[in-house]
Amino acid sequence: MSKAHVTTTINGDVVEYLCEPDQSMLEVLRDNLELTGTKEGCATGDCGACSVSLDGRLVCSCLVLGVEAEGKQIETIEGIADGSELHPIQQKFLENAALQCGICTPGFIVATKALLAKNPDPTEEEARYFLAGNLCRCTGYDKIIRAVLDAAAEMRGAAS
Amino acid sequence: MSTNKDYKWVGTSPIRPDGADKVTGKAAFGADKNLPGMLHGKILRSPYGHAKIKSIDTSAAESAPGVLAVMTSKDLPDLASEMGEAGESAVDFRDLSQNILAAGKVLYHGHAVAAVAATSPKLAKQALKLIKVEYEELPVVLEIEDAMADDAPILHENQFTPGGSQDKPSNIAGKMKLPRGDIEKGFAEADVIVEREFTTPTVHQGYIEPHAVTASMSASGHADVWCCTQGAFVVRAMTAKVLNMDVGKVKVTPSEIGGGFGAKTTVYLEPIAVKLSEMSGRPVKMVMDREEVLRATGPTSASVIKIKLGATNDGKLVAAEGTLKYGAGAYKGSPMGPGCMCVFASYEIPNFVVRGFDVVLNKPKVAAYRAPGAPMAAFAMESVMNEMAGKLDLDPIDFRLENAVKEGSVAAYGPKFPAIGFVETLKAAKEHPHYSAPLGKNQGRGVGTGFWFNIGMQSSATLNVNESGSVTLITGSADIGGSRASMALFAAEELGIDYDLITPLVSNTEEAGYCDVTGGSRTTFATGMAVVKASKNLVANMKKRAAKTWGVEVDEVLWQDGQAVPPFSSGKNPMSMAEIAASAAKTGGPLTASASLTAQGAGAGFGVHICDVEVDPETGKTDVIRYTAIQDAGKAIHPAYVEGQYQGGAAQGIGWALNEEYVYNDKGVLQNFGFLDYRMPVANDLPMIDTVIVEVPNPAHPYGVRGVGETPIVPPLAAVAEAVNNAAGVRITDLPISPPRLLAEIDAK
Amino acid sequence: MESVQYHAPQSLEEAVPLLKQARQTPSRILAGGTDLLIQMRAGVKSPEMLIDIKKIPETTGFEIGADEIRLGAAVPSAVMDESPELHQQLPGVVEGMELIGSTQVQGRATPGGNLCNASPAGDGAPAMIASSGQCVVFGPNGVRTIPVEEVCTAPGRTSLADDEFIQEFRFPTPKAGQADAYLRFIPRNEMDIAVVGVAANITVDAGGICTAAKVTLGAVGPTVVIATEVAELLVGTKLDDATLEKAAEIASGLGSPISDKRGTAEFRHRIAGVLTRRVIKIAATRAGERL
Incomplete structure (x- = not known):
């Protein structure tokens, strides 16, 4: 069978692509669309490096087929900043030294955005539970959790 | 010493220069490099843990759709056994080549046998299925002591134990002995003797980024290699060696690196990608999947370690004996040597002997992992120290203070220690509120300490001053955890200009001066030293330019706050770096400065960790509920990233202690080849990890720096185990302390 | 393909x-x-x-x-x-x-x-x-x-x-006094596959007597084990500690678990008992709250 034609919206842009029906959304993003900010750490849904938002729902893009994106809204790490202005979550990750190697960072930031949309004032425990699907091997999570809580506080402040 | 000086930049924690690209997804990691016309390479791997390769037929694969090249070990030059540098340890290039593509025999499940390049990853995978390999299965040996037995299946018919029989091949590839004093006399003086045997499992570094490379061979015979590595120059050296090329014909450009922890100091894919590119005339990209990473890249050694320790009733160590057996995987070269050198390095012990064994097994060849060899040695020694403290009814930190090495102590591995911070670190731990905080039911506390040598090795740095006075800083040291920031801080401090005016780059092997790997906790120490030296050279040059402009003697010019300051008598105004740069064309041309060095005097690092756990006595599950890491950094250049090293090392050590292990079946097939069942700590497995940075300056470094990256993984194994011992009333000697194992221990008590 | x-x-x-x-x-x-x-x-x-x-x-x-x-x-x-x-x-x-x-x-x-x-x-x-x-x-x-x-x-x-x-x-739809609960055991706090999982659906009356129960065990056999013996034991009791201990003991003997990378058969038997006791308590508490 030939490739499937998919029309979807990625980071606000209407995007059309052709993909094999068994290609994952992660492969489509990285290989077909050159959106390489979304990372592959395992391709089995166990590390969260490929986290994206699909119709507002946090998912591992390795566990979604490219064809399933038809008519949906996808947000990736490339869509988090407002132009050249960093999102408060990105800024707080930098200020808190919450990345060492940086490979897990895009997934963490996408996941954190989903967390704070759902729960603007998470406790440390809630943040750790929500982000348990994002593996980081460098930081021991301490500075990541601090950045998340710091970003939450900043975003609540900006919202009030 | 410099540490008390009032620095403007050193000791601050600004945002890293590469940070914005890493939080927006722009940073290019190993798998992010694509080239026009690129092929995709895939590897066929052994389905057996140990087998003879009787034949390989690649003809069907060669004619499969989309396939442009197929290779086996026959396409690699046959190398003689020859030892060479591999990051911070040594490697036999023949072993390296045969690990990259098996020749004659496969030695572990997942061992690479053949490789294919095709127009898509899918076609490459399909072609692998068409390669026919005829194997003759051989018995596997997976456990260290089984491999050492006389009747063990032999991995290498041409490997003989040094000092042993040269007729009968053996799996014992190396031995080591470190003696001091008279242990019989020492143990005779002891009032209390503790003797125990410990085991630790094979564990993986667990970096989130799988190995990846894109290579392009030019018709001129030049290879261009992009890959994620801790050391572009070591990739260059190894790739050139394995392919019998001149290093000058191989250019390696390091991508951003998604974690390495020592493991990305060797090569698996790079020579294959270059060869496939040569065979096909097209660029070739190869990316491992997670299963390949766990099955076929270097984990670190499993170990069996016996410690016998003697002390007097007043808490003085008088004798120690250690036997350290490390599994190397398929080829010689476990970190048994550093393990032996570390095991007693933290204490003054008048009489000891350490014996080490390097043992090959049907598992992947080990690679460096953060303080290679030290964590298992410390697990054993520190566990015995904790037990001994209990028997002597001494506080475990006081007991260590009584015996701790200090400036002037002769290290167990030979040299005399210069200024070191073990005593200061122990005292900081004892004074930390965590150490005396109350504990609840089923909770326990443990301490563990750790030592690591740290290394110097070779580094280079180049500073190019832009016409605006800003600076481009080029090194060849991979930035694995924020080292660009530290390099920029050194340069800002030395030059007296703003951190933001410095753009630090990690460049390729043709544009940067030689740098050894980012490993051995050496980058901030050694490459930092090169940056300081290059900055001093640059300042000297800029003073010369200013002197020329003013018509004064150069030694009359001072350098202050980023300005050349003229002698008062000249009546001239100071010249900023921007002004000197702007007039450079008239004063002698572009302003550049370089420095290269072999850094000497890497200061030893000592850490003390305090761990609290809570154990569920009905299930054997352990939760770490509080954790504090205290370590001597010499001088913390970027304190936030120093803390990050302490926290990250602690987390890896906690994982090693509690849940991480390679589980094999009896055929040598790894059962837990994904992150689902290779259980590294997740965010809600850990508490916040408190840190204390102790600063006892390293006299050999201009800013007092000691390496900080590796020491933090050394103390946790014993600290966690002791906390569990105290919470559950057991005595753990085998890792990991997984729930089934702990429940069995609780039952047995 | x-x-x-x-x-x-x-x-x-x-x-x-x-x-x-x-x-x-x-x-x-x-x-x-x-x-x-x-x-x-x-x-x-x-x-x-x-x-x-x-x-x-x-x-x-x-x-x-x-x-x-x-x-x-x-x-x-x-x-x-x-x-x-x-x-x-x-x-x-x-x-x-x-x-x-x-x-x-x-x-x-x-x-x-x-x-x-x-x-x-x-x-x-x-x-x-x-x-x-x-x-x-x-x-x-x-x-x-x-x-x-x-x-x-x-x-x-x-x-x-x-x-x-x-x-x-x-x-x-659960009746008054009826509720369910599920507990599983994993080595980490998240992300793992259940080593053992136990569910209970418990009905209690106003006097705290268990009037109906269903207990099921996962990962101790090829398919879910319905612990009829445990349920029979619970009905008619006040789900007191002694009864729950007995329930745990029975649950520990059920199924035919395997030893694998996630746990030994022996460990699975043990944990099945522990979780059975714990999960019945949770379900019973919830059931009581729904009276």
Whole structure:
């Protein structure tokens, strides 16, 4: 069978692509669309490096087929900043030294955005539970959790 | 010493220069490099843990759709056994080549046998299925002591134990002995003797980024290699060696690196990608999947370690004996040597002997992992120290203070220690509120300490001053955890200009001066030293330019706050770096400065960790509920990233202690080849990890720096185990302390 | 392997011809895909056709009625977890689903998929069985209804025909004094596959006497074990400590667990007992609160 034609919206842009029906959304993003900010750490849904938002729902893009994106809204790490202005979550990750190697960072930031949309004032425990699907091997999570809580506080402040 | 000086930049924690690209997804990691016309390479791997390769037929694969090249070990030059540098340890290039593509025999499940390049990853995978390999299965040996037995299946018919029989091949590839004093006399003086045997499992570094490379061979015979590595120059050296090329014909450009922890100091894919590119005339990209990473890249050694320790009733160590057996995987070269050198390095012990064994097994060849060899040695020694403290009814930190090495102590591995911070670190731990905080039911506390040598090795740095006075800083040291920031801080401090005016780059092997790997906790120490030296050279040059402009003697010019300051008598105004740069064309041309060095005097690092756990006595599950890491950094250049090293090392050590292990079946097939069942700590497995940075300056470094990256993984194994011992009333000697194992221990008590 | 065909029928009617085709073409039903996509990538499953059921309205909603709760087979566990009503009515079923994988996985994982993956360690099934769930199975000839426990027949195998899929689950709406709960044991705090999972559905009367009970054990056998002996023991008691101890002891002896990378058989037996005691307590407390 030939490739499937998919029309979807990625980071606000209407995007059309052709993909094999068994290609994952992660492969489509990285290989077909050159959106390489979304990372592959395992391709089995166990590390969260490929986290994206699909119709507002946090998912591992390795566990979604490219064809399933038809008519949906996808947000990736490339869509988090407002132009050249960093999102408060990105800024707080930098200020808190919450990345060492940086490979897990895009997934963490996408996941954190989903967390704070759902729960603007998470406790440390809630943040750790929500982000348990994002593996980081460098930081021991301490500075990541601090950045998340710091970003939450900043975003609540900006919202009030 | 410099540490008390009032620095403007050193000791601050600004945002890293590469940070914005890493939080927006722009940073290019190993798998992010694509080239026009690129092929995709895939590897066929052994389905057996140990087998003879009787034949390989690649003809069907060669004619499969989309396939442009197929290779086996026959396409690699046959190398003689020859030892060479591999990051911070040594490697036999023949072993390296045969690990990259098996020749004659496969030695572990997942061992690479053949490789294919095709127009898509899918076609490459399909072609692998068409390669026919005829194997003759051989018995596997997976456990260290089984491999050492006389009747063990032999991995290498041409490997003989040094000092042993040269007729009968053996799996014992190396031995080591470190003696001091008279242990019989020492143990005779002891009032209390503790003797125990410990085991630790094979564990993986667990970096989130799988190995990846894109290579392009030019018709001129030049290879261009992009890959994620801790050391572009070591990739260059190894790739050139394995392919019998001149290093000058191989250019390696390091991508951003998604974690390495020592493991990305060797090569698996790079020579294959270059060869496939040569065979096909097209660029070739190869990316491992997670299963390949766990099955076929270097984990670190499993170990069996016996410690016998003697002390007097007043808490003085008088004798120690250690036997350290490390599994190397398929080829010689476990970190048994550093393990032996570390095991007693933290204490003054008048009489000891350490014996080490390097043992090959049907598992992947080990690679460096953060303080290679030290964590298992410390697990054993520190566990015995904790037990001994209990028997002597001494506080475990006081007991260590009584015996701790200090400036002037002769290290167990030979040299005399210069200024070191073990005593200061122990005292900081004892004074930390965590150490005396109350504990609840089923909770326990443990301490563990750790030592690591740290290394110097070779580094280079180049500073190019832009016409605006800003600076481009080029090194060849991979930035694995924020080292660009530290390099920029050194340069800002030395030059007296703003951190933001410095753009630090990690460049390729043709544009940067030689740098050894980012490993051995050496980058901030050694490459930092090169940056300081290059900055001093640059300042000297800029003073010369200013002197020329003013018509004064150069030694009359001072350098202050980023300005050349003229002698008062000249009546001239100071010249900023921007002004000197702007007039450079008239004063002698572009302003550049370089420095290269072999850094000497890497200061030893000592850490003390305090761990609290809570154990569920009905299930054997352990939760770490509080954790504090205290370590001597010499001088913390970027304190936030120093803390990050302490926290990250602690987390890896906690994982090693509690849940991480390679589980094999009896055929040598790894059962837990994904992150689902290779259980590294997740965010809600850990508490916040408190840190204390102790600063006892390293006299050999201009800013007092000691390496900080590796020491933090050394103390946790014993600290966690002791906390569990105290919470559950057991005595753990085998890792990991997984729930089934702990429940069995609780039952047995 | 040639490329896979992908179809996403918009209705049950549209699914019929595809299901008929599935009789000849090796096919898989795609719900959340969190198991299937991994199996396809690993080459464990190589379907030639995927039928995505997520666009069929009957599979994606849930509805709480006075007598019956209807739960679409393709409702993501994250959606279940976000429903206070589902938590109120079937806390154990929700617990089973929201323990699967990470937040990301929960955004996709579905009860129908979890059940039909037929893993002995699946977290969804024990509570669905304890709470007397029924499956509405759709095929070209219409629907049939079977109890959840009749779906999985062996690891990786179900009783569904090639041309069938689970459209929805139906649970009796719990009565006053009735509640369920699910507990599992994993070595980490998140992300792992259950070493053992135990569900209980308990009914108590105003005097605290257990009047009905169903207890199920996951990961101690090829399919979920229904601990009838435990349930029989509980009924008529006040679920006192001695009874729960006895229940734990019985549960420890049930099933035929294996030793593998996740735990030994002996460990699984032990933990089955511990979790049985704990989960009955939780379910009973909840039941008492619903009087």
